[in-house]
Amino acid sequence: MNLFEGQYLYKEGESKDSLYIVKDGTLKGTSTHSSQESIYGPGSLIGEFNLLESTPCKETVQVVEEAAIQEIPQETFRAILDEEPGWLSSILTFLTGRFHIAEETNQKNIRIRALPALLYILKSHLEKSQKVFLPAIVKEVQVLVNVKKEDVLDLLNALGSLDVLKVHGDEIFFDTPRVVGLLYETIQYRATKKKISPNILSMTEQMILSTIMKVVRDNHEPLSNGICIISTKAIKTTAKKSMHGMTITMLAMQPLIQRGLIKPSIPVESYDPTQPLDAIGFFYCDFEKIMDMLELNRIFPQLDKKLV
Amino acid sequence: MKMENSRQQIIPPNRINVKAGFVVYTPDSDERSIVILNDGELAARNKDNPSEIVFTMRPGDLVGVAALLEREPFRHELVATKDSTITIVNEECMESELQRLPVWLLAVIKTLSAKTRKMKYASRQSNVESTLKSLAEYCSHKPPKTPLYLTELIQEYSWLTRLPVETIQENFKSLVRRHLLQLTKIEERAVCKIPDPALLKIFIDYQTSQERGEPFAPYKLTLYQKKVLALLSTMSANTKKDGPGWLNFIKQNDPKAGVSQWICLVKLGWFKPVDNDNFVICADKVTYFLKALRYETNIRGVV
Secondary structure: EEEEOOOEEEEOOOOOEEEEEEEEEEEEEEEOEEEEEEEEEEOOEEEEHHHHHHHHHOOEEEEEEEEEEEEEEEHHHHHHHOOHHHHHHHHHHHHHHHHHHHHHHHHHHHHHHHHHHHHHHHHHHHHOOOEEEEEHHHHHHHHHHOOOOOHHHHHHHHHHHHOOEEEOOOEEOOOOOOOHHHHHHHHHHHHOOOOOOOOOHHHHHHHHHHHHHHHHHHHHHOOOOOOEEEEHHHHHHHHHOOOOOOOHHHHHHHHHHHHOOOEOOHHHHHOOOOOOHHHEEEEEEEEHHHHHHHHHHHHHHHHHEEEE | HHHHHHHOOOOOOOEEOOOOOOOOOOOOOOEEEEEEEEOOOEEEOOOOOOOOEEEEEEEOEEEOOOHHHHOOOOOOOEEOOOOOOEEEEEEEHHHHHHOOOOHHHHHHHHHHHHHHHHHHHHOOOOOOOOOOHHHHHHHHHHOOOOOOOOOOHHHHHHHHOOOOOHHHHHHHHHHHHOOEEEEEEEOOOEEEEEOOOOHHHHHHHHHHHHHHHOOOOOHHHHHHHHHHHHHHOOOOOOEEEEHHHHHHHHHHOOOOOOHHHHHHHHHOOOOEOOOOOOOEEHHHHHHHHHHHHHHHHHHOOOO
């Protein structure tokens, strides 16, 4: 058949089950799901998946230069397959399935790889203002890594399901905004240094920090510049209840002291990690920092699962 | 008659019965073939650790298509876990079959393989198309006028976008050439400063207009509009007037100005509506247009 400039071979969503071979001329394929155009010149095949799977057309194909096209109806294809051994049909099914798996994996990879870019943009906005607007975020992530709007929205939903943020209308709200930056740093550290970030705490460390949080909350005392002071006695008493009878030792506290998350009442250089915990009268720490670290450690292990 | 000759050239696949435990395929084998399970059960297992079953095949399943058609290695050992009947399609058999197919069907098979290969390759590559715009976006989020180590910027940006370092370096040069970035050295290390992130944002919008083949709004202003822009930039952003009030104000500077000009100015975003049909100057937009005009040569890259 001959088609003239501007004519459509078919439109996205239509049901077609023929294969088209371009003998002469040029056609272009556009899709609402992609910004890329496909160009079909002489020798190109159009609609191989329509032929093999009878699926709705994935793009709109329009003639750019007058074209001569040969149509292979599905009946012809079926008749040929009937004459061939059964395994040929299995091979075609296998190849089609394999393409879809590759396509799906590619889409998944693009989405997963866009997460750091999204966190980078969100972090940057949060450093400048409390208000973060969805259209700006979507646009900037798209410019930075060229992903579809739906992918950015999917990622925001994944972060939303982890309680990192909430999208309400055109605005994005955060309960603990600093966690966004911490998440970005942690992912970047893992990717570039190929090891676990120091922000990721062991279960014991998390339990100690949770105990400290509990002591501070139970105290009901106002914090001075966000800094809280906790007596060793209070830590030990609360730990006995909240850590199922586990005893906190100086050795267990040491990684947290080294990371600067908690500080002993005596100068760091003069304390001995082998001494008993009671030798330290009290500890002090930045309450919000501890809260952020616990939040990060709650979210981070779930992130990969949410994305995949 | 011709068809008959063609049929005679077919090399039939090999259909065999195997006992449980029979090794059907081993990765050491040079011969590539498609194995179709007609009846029974096959297991693909790790050659170095035979107790590790990678997957199990049921009747109708086949393996080895990618190995035969695309020379992709098949890494597993295939063993019969029950007495089974299998069909083996080797290279000769496949070739003889493919030769009989119509050219278009052969092309369909090749297209499917090529598309899968392309998709797998794309999966490993960067998805960024407009690399210069992407780098401008990345840099626009960095603190202005602060020295940032170039190697660290390249490392972070490369990780975010998966673009090769050579492409990133070229794009850095392009932005430096436009004076949208500054490169200096501190203690023998190259550092980068962003003089004004807003200029990078303008550059991104300009590039987007270019890609779409649309004129960039700040560079299609009439002389009259440029005069109004200059005038608005000297006024307080809190100045509030209704539509006719602003039109009168503009008319003081250009008696020929009419409603259509006023509508054009609103469309450019220089005014934003506030209470009771009043409008105030949108200072951000006015600054944006002024900057775009002032740094036109930098944005266009004709420095």
